[in-house]
Amino acid sequence: MNVSLGLFLLGFYFVLESSECRPSSPCLYPPAQWCRSAEKCGVQKHCFEQKADGLNQTDSPVEVALYYESLCPGCRQFLVLQLYPTLLMLHDIMAVSLVPFGNAQESGQKPPYTFTCQHGEDECLGNMIEACIMNLTQFSFPIIYCMESSEDVIKSAQVCFQLYESKVDWNTVMTCVKGDLGNQLMHANALMTQALNPPHQYVPWVTINGEHTDDLEQKATSSLFMLVCSLYKGAKPAACTGAAKKVDRSYL
Template sequence: MRFQIQYPACLLAAIQFTSCVVDAKYLPDQEPGVQELRPPVLANSAPAFEKPLQTFDTRKPPVEVEMFVMSKCPDARDCVRDLVLPVMAQLYDSGIISLRPTYIGTPDDSNAGMACKHGPDECLGDILELCAYELHKDRPQMWLGFINCMGQNYRDIPQDAHVSNCASEYGLSFEQLERCAASEDENRGMELLRSSARRAIDRGISTSCTVTINGKTVCVRDDGQWKGCTGSREDLAREVQHAYDNE
């Protein structure tokens, strides 16, 4: 496996649980912001994403949608496939939506390491997906397609064959992802994940998958159930449109 990046063992602590919620004892003294969350596979949806966001001449800034996820979490797989991806495919050309992924984990500031709920392989999967986002931020047909593809067989993350196949399917360079994931440069690799995890902690979010609109939690997928929402792509699209209309 080419993706056997050798971080010191202390950097990637494994916290093994079956659900996709970070135990509150690993977070600062904040309440986890848990409420409640829900296909086209992106391969054939790419034409809906052909225009980069910056080409739109919109009267208002786009609505900020954020998905808080873990790469080896089945709830994240369902949330991306059934909810986030279809809504992006529907609304992206309108210029009213922007999307960013944020990964949930626990930074260990004593040694610049990370603990991920489903172990070190999840930490590496998170890093690879964040690298895809950083490398192709303005082309969600690439980075969101890659994340969706990775999630369909999340148990195989971060095996080389799985990562390489998903990268190839959505036009990403496997070698670029590898360099980004292994890099010790600022804002690359481990620091991307640490920064992302701190963002989730700052917002009090510990459940994968949590979807927010302009910072407000609107939908959660937890333990195979939608919470605080119907899980309907139509409902989420209407909420995004409403947020845009009322800015």
């Protein structure tokens, strides 16, 4: 999938969502994030109604963690076709963590650490860029999605970043990548990956509420949406139940 197609799919979802609440022009975030910046996005009434309808639950969200590599074909497929679409639809009842490291190897007893990646130096660079983006931005997932859905993950990085973070200089990301911060972020990802129990055997490696089993991995990679809906203990959102929802469009 090239960058244009990836952005088209994201934009298509944006158009569908905007039929319910159309954000004002200063809103730069995708629909899943509108209620986190309700005043700026001009959707205060919509978000208030969400709370009234019980969509913002006090029950613990389903925690989904993806341990992956930036250039791994299977990882990219899961992130683009399962994880991101599910998050867009079920963002109120799930929490997502991305850990780019996977089957990489770390060497060195103290910083700067050296990393060797399964798909070569470009993958190490991609991992580092994505780790830095996650550290430097509040809403990083759309950027990571944009990169991973593109034809070339590395070449699309700057375009994807500037699409969603136009006020942040791309050089800030590259300073992180080339400096101590990026090295420390990758070391932290290495430690998190090495601490997995059971130890990861392949990527993508998915944990659900901190747990990994063959059954959970199979369910997550075949239909993450159904899995999250089934595991959430609170009142199910309309997306899970298929219930029709009456929308007041008077604020459009």
